[in-house]
Amino acid sequence: MEPRKVYLDNSATTKVAEEVLNAMIPYFSNDPGNPNSLHQWGRGARRAVDESRESVASLIGAGIHEIVFTGNGSAADNLAIKGSAWADKKNRKHIITSAVEHHAVIDTCKWLGKTGYDITYLPVDEFGMVHPETLKGAIRDDTLLASVMHANNEVGTVNPIEELGAICRERGVLFHTDAVQTAGHIPIDVSKLPVDMLTMSAHKMYGPKGTGALYVRKGIKLVPLVHGGGQEYGIRSGTEDTAGIAGFGAAARLAKRLFEEGEETRVSCLRDKLLDGIIEKIPNSFVTGHRTKRLPFHGSVCVRRIEGEGILLRMDYAGIGVSSGSACTSGSLEPSHVLLAMGLDHATAHGSVRLTLGRDTTEDDINYVLEKFPPIVEILRKMSPYKGG
Numbered sequence: 063m064e065p066r067k068v069y070l071d072n073s074a075t076t077k078v079a080e081e082v083l084n085a086m087i088p089y090f091s092n093d094p095g096n097p098n099s100l101h102q103w104g105r106g107a108r109r110a111v112d113e114s115r116e117s118v119a120s121l122i123g124a125g126i127h128e129i130v131f132t133g134n135g136s137a138a139d140n141l142a143i144k145g146s147a148w149a150d151k152k153n154r155k156h157i158i159t160s161a162v163e164h165h166a167v168i169d170t171c172k173w174l175g176k177t178g179y180d181i182t183y184l185p186v187d188e189f190g191m192v193h194p195e196t197l198k199g200a201i202r203d204d205t206l207l208a209s210v211m212h213a214n215n216e217v218g219t220v221n222p223i224e225e226l227g228a229i230c231r232e233r234g235v236l237f238h239t240d241a242v243q244t245a246g247h248i249p250i251d252v253s254k255l256p257v258d259m260l261t262m263s264a265h266k267m268y269g270p271k272g273t274g275a276l277y278v279r280k281g282i283k284l285v286p287l288v289h290g291g292g293q294e295y296g297i298r299s300g301t302e303d304t305a306g307i308a309g310f311g312a313a314a315r316l317a318k319r320l321f322e323e324g325e326e327t328r329v330s331c332l333r334d335k336l337l338d339g340i341i342e343k344i345p346n347s348f349v350t351g352h353r354t355k356r357l358p359f360h361g362s363v364c365v366r367r368i369e370g371e372g373i374l375l376r377m378d379y380a381g382i383g384v385s386s387g388s389a390c391t392s393g394s395l396e397p398s399h400v401l402l403a404m405g406l407d408h409a410t411a412h413g414s415v416r417l418t419l420g421r422d423t424t425e426d427d428i429n430y431v432l433e434k435f436p437p438i439v440e441i442l443r444k445m446s447p448y449k450g451g
């Protein structure tokens with residue numbers, strides 16, 4: 063029998079959908095044009111880029127001239143933050159962000175902090191949520207930008223960006239949100255939201271890796287990070303990745319269809335079954351992040367007195383792909399800055415496990431995980447130096 067494989071790491075990346083791949087293939091070799099060339103090959107490529115821009119814009123209620131394609135979500139975050147900081151006509155030097163942002167935002171802010179900018183990192187509550195009052199209290203006369211993520215990648219909590227954006231608008235402060243986890247998964251309509259810039263990444267919504275986009279509200283000026291041929295309205299020079307962009311467009315159209323089919327409800331029911339099952343079957347485990355103001359596909363838990371890495375490796379051996387909170391990207395075992403900001407102590411934060419579902423996750427998959435996960439914890443607890451597990 064084929065060993066069962068259950069991929070539950072969709073917050074890290076998603077599988078490219080079949081229709082996305084099909085939309086991309088021609089632009090790797092059959093249709094070789096540069097979208098900036100005037101001949102028929104170039105015009106064909108330009109058409110593909112334009113169509114995708116329309117699809118991505120339409121997914122979030124933006125105008126086509128408000129979408130700038132970038133190399134990935136990280137590049138879009140960098141462009142939003144550095145680009146608006148450097149473009150500020152009033153030369154304001156204060157930027158607000160939150161303590162739980164993705165590194166693409168937090169490290170960009172930290173770096174600006176070393177070059178003469180003053181950065182405020184807003185605290186979060188025990189669910190990882192940023193409260194409007196804390197933002198209100200942090201705005202100063204020299205605040206130029208606030209960047210607060212739409213939903214957190216580690217614990218799935220969705221922030222009240224409508225209220226956060228409204229506060230910024232009232233005070234003449236730009237508002238950027240990193241929507242990499244939400245775009246294509248929960249409906250977004252920038253024509254109604256007080257958001258000035260919004261980051262998306264194709265590979266978190268069944269598109270290809272290496273293609274992102276920044277929504278830039280009409281009238282907002284950014285200083286480009288890449289100078290050159292003036293592509294993407296002069297904000298992001300370089301020959302467009304036609305295949306990647308065509309894939310992003312197809313992913314945006316797929317996302318619209320998934321909303322219509324009720325995928326959000328289907329996947330959140332499975333997610334709830336998984337989380338309820340885990341806390342019922344595994345003693346001393348609890349859900350991290352908000353239970354309801356949460357990404358529909360996102361589950362995250364902490365298992366006390368266990369290392370998340372140990373769980374990850376044994377789950378991997380059982381054919382289940384999950385991630386642990388203390389992602390040792392730097393080779394260190396520092397627990398996640400998100401869990402610490404939520405008030406968890408180091409030891410508990412080390413036991414975090416993230417299980418993020420996708421559109422091909424089935425009820426059988428969830429049953430399989432609920433069968434395998436508890437005995438793995440039991441074994442690890444028997445081996446653990448901590449007593450009383």
Ligand SMILES: *Cc1c(COP(=O)(O)O)cnc(C)c1O
Nearest residue numbers: 134135136164166215242243263
């Ligand atoms: C994945 C992710 C990013 C980075 O996107 P890339 O396309 O991988 O660079 C940024 N922010 C959040 C919240 C993410 O989950």
